[in-house]
Amino acid sequence: MARRVMIKGNEAIAMGAIEAGCRYYFGYPITPQTDIPEYLSAAMPKVGGVFLQAESEVAAINMLLGAAATGARAMTSSSSPGISLKQEGISYLAGSQIPGVIVNMSRSGPGLGGIHPSQGDYFQSTRGGGHGDYRTLVLAPSTAQENYDLTMLAFDLADKYRNPVMVLGDALIGQIKEPVELKSYRKKPKDKPWALTGAKGRHGHILKSLFLADGELTDHNWMLAKKYKSMEKEVRFETYRADDAELLLVAFGSVGRILRTSVDILRDKGKAVGLLRPITLFPFPNKAVRQAADKAKVLMVMEMSTGQMVEDVRLAAECACPVDFYGRPPGSIPTPDELAKEAMKIWRKRGLK
Amino acid sequence: MYFDTIIAGFGGQGVLLMGNVLAYAAMQAGKQVTYMPVYGVEMRGGTANCTVVISDRPVGSPIIHEPVSAVVMNRPSAEKFGPMVKKKGHVFVNASLVKAGQFETRAKRVSWVPTLELANEVGNSRLANMVMLGAVVQGSGVLTVQQLADALTGALDPRYHKMIPANVQALEAGARFVSEQKAA
Numbered sequence: 323m324a325r326r327v328m329i330k331g332n333e334a335i336a337m338g339a340i341e342a343g344c345r346y347y348f349g350y351p352i353t354p355q356t357d358i359p360e361y362l363s364a365a366m367p368k369v370g371g372v373f374l375q376a377e378s379e380v381a382a383i384n385m386l387l388g389a390a391a392t393g394a395r396a397m398t399s400s401s402s403p404g405i406s407l408k409q410e411g412i413s414y415l416a417g418s419q420i421p422g423v424i425v426n427m428s429r430s431g432p433g434l435g436g437i438h439p440s441q442g443d444y445f446q447s448t449r450g451g452g453h454g455d456y457r458t459l460v461l462a463p464s465t466a467q468e469n470y471d472l473t474m475l476a477f478d479l480a481d482k483y484r485n486p487v488m489v490l491g492d493a494l495i496g497q498i499k500e501p502v503e504l505k506s507y508r509k510k511p512k513d514k515p516w517a518l519t520g521a522k523g524r525h526g527h528i529l530k531s532l533f534l535a536d537g538e539l540t541d542h543n544w545m546l547a548k549k550y551k552s553m554e555k556e557v558r559f560e561t562y563r564a565d566d567a568e569l570l571l572v573a574f575g576s577v578g579r580i581l582r583t584s585v586d587i588l589r590d591k592g593k594a595v596g597l598l599r600p601i602t603l604f605p606f607p608n609k610a611v612r613q614a615a616d617k618a619k620v621l622m623v624m625e626m627s628t629g630q631m632v633e634d635v636r637l638a639a640e641c642a643c644p645v646d647f648y649g650r651p652p653g654s655i656p657t658p659d660e661l662a663k664e665a666m667k668i669w670r671k672r673g674l675k
Numbered sequence: 676m677y678f679d680t681i682i683a684g685f686g687g688q689g690v691l692l693m694g695n696v697l698a699y700a701a702m703q704a705g706k707q708v709t710y711m712p713v714y715g716v717e718m719r720g721g722t723a724n725c726t727v728v729i730s731d732r733p734v735g736s737p738i739i740h741e742p743v744s745a746v747v748m749n750r751p752s753a754e755k756f757g758p759m760v761k762k763k764g765h766v767f768v769n770a771s772l773v774k775a776g777q778f779e780t781r782a783k784r785v786s787w788v789p790t791l792e793l794a795n796e797v798g799n800s801r802l803a804n805m806v807m808l809g810a811v812v813q814g815s816g817v818l819t820v821q822q823l824a825d826a827l828t829g830a831l832d833p834r835y836h837k838m839i840p841a842n843v844q845a846l847e848a849g850a851r852f853v854s855e856q857k858a859a
Binding site: 580 | 695698699702707708709710711712732733734735736737738739740741829830
């Protein structure tokens with residue numbers, strides 16, 4: 323049986339990375355994710371890996387690009403303002419089709435903002451984030467266990483699609499300590515015939531994002547677009563007491579886990595309320611939301627922001643049912659009781675029985 | 676089964692360790708559990724606190740605004756967290772540093788535990804936190820002292836393992852104090 327340990331969410335990310343064969347970490351400290359580099363600074367040398375504290379976030383993401391170009395599994399992590407700095411590098415990774423894992427244990431913005439949990443980086447994560455027409459796969463864990471599991475998955479998806487993968491948590495998901503089952507990584511990592519390994523006995527490879535020849539960049543962009551489309555099969559989501567729900571709550575990450583308790587509170591009062599929690603934010607679970615919109619009478623999105631994912635839910639629902647919203651900007655974390663009360667406001671407003 | 680508590684005190688009183696040991700013991704007992712350290716801009720000499728939630732169901736929120744119980748190791752913590760505890764709740768007060776009338780609470784039950792005096796009887800005033808933890812499990816029934824004692828090996832860094840017997844004595848002293856109070 324897998325070993326069960328009591329660890330911080332951030333540590334679970336670091337342990338998942340090592341288990342998945344990541345041997346190169348480049349980062350720069352920032353609250354609330356510094357437990358990740360702290361853990362890896364001790365753990366990486368023990369497995370023959372490299373821990374490197376870079377001089378800046380910009381340097382770290384470019385070191386990731388370099389390491390990953392050789393076919394190695396590499397990771398960087400930061401929090402919101404630091405992730406903003408990395409965007410140029412992420413765009414280059416996407417353009418050059420180099421896989422890499424980027425962890426954002428997000429804090430609150432805009433600007434320097436604060437260190438409270440926030441979900442205000444949803445747009446930045448799911449819309450590419452940097453310049454150019456690209457996407458990153460985005461995984462949104464809601465427990466320390468998922469931090470561990472999804473970090474391992476992130477490396478697989480990055481290699482499979484030769485694309486950067488973002489793990490998007492927040493201060494709550496990073497700082498929480500919970501039991502985690504340390505499952506073994508059993509997959510055989512994919513061969514990487516494209517990697518830069520020295521061209522002895524073969525033609526050289528070129529990994530680049532600059533395409534100046536006639537029509538070359540058009541083709542490149544269409545090829546990338548097809549690739550992003552093909553990622554749809556990676557959609558992951560979780561439902562909770564959703565089957566007969568008249569009011570279906572939709573939330574990701576930390577709000578997603580808090581709402582489980584809100585759903586229990588409302589079910590105890592006899593209200594048919596359920597939960598849909600997207601785990602992949604890109605690709606977004608469009609079909610699941612559309613089907614839910616056909617079944618439920620009302621969808622209600624809750625986020626620790628003034629409203630970002632709600633736009634994707636509205637697009638996916640295609641006006642099949644009303645989509646309401648409750649947002650909590652950074653400052654305090656909503657409790658299950660508070661969110662249950664907000665859900666009840668919509669329940670009454672929409673005349674549900 | 677559901678239990679939550681905010682454990683608070685001065686930095687250095689070992690409040691985070693109390694939360695860690697409690698959470699570790701709950702995990703070993705097969706419960707769902709979360710531990711959340713205080714999160715904010717703290718300073719040296721300021722207060723520290725953590726929240727532990729133990730349940731049979733998956734824990735939704737690791738942060739609680741109206742806790743079932745609070746463990747207050749100093750006066751500022753008693754003033755801050757005492758009033759937040761639920762009416763049917765339980766406040767465990769470090770009677771060595773906090774006196775009656777120094778804080779408000781609507782909680783039905785308040786246990787006054789002379790942690791320093793009891794820790795000194797065990798032989799080390801630094802064990803006051805473990806005295807209090809013994810009192811908390813005895814008073815709330817959330818876990819047993821034995822379960823806490825069994826958690827020490829996993830929850831403590833190996834370099835402190837030689838201190839485990841003294842820690843167990845402190846846990847027992849706190850638990851004994853509460854059961855004697857109940858009997859009286």
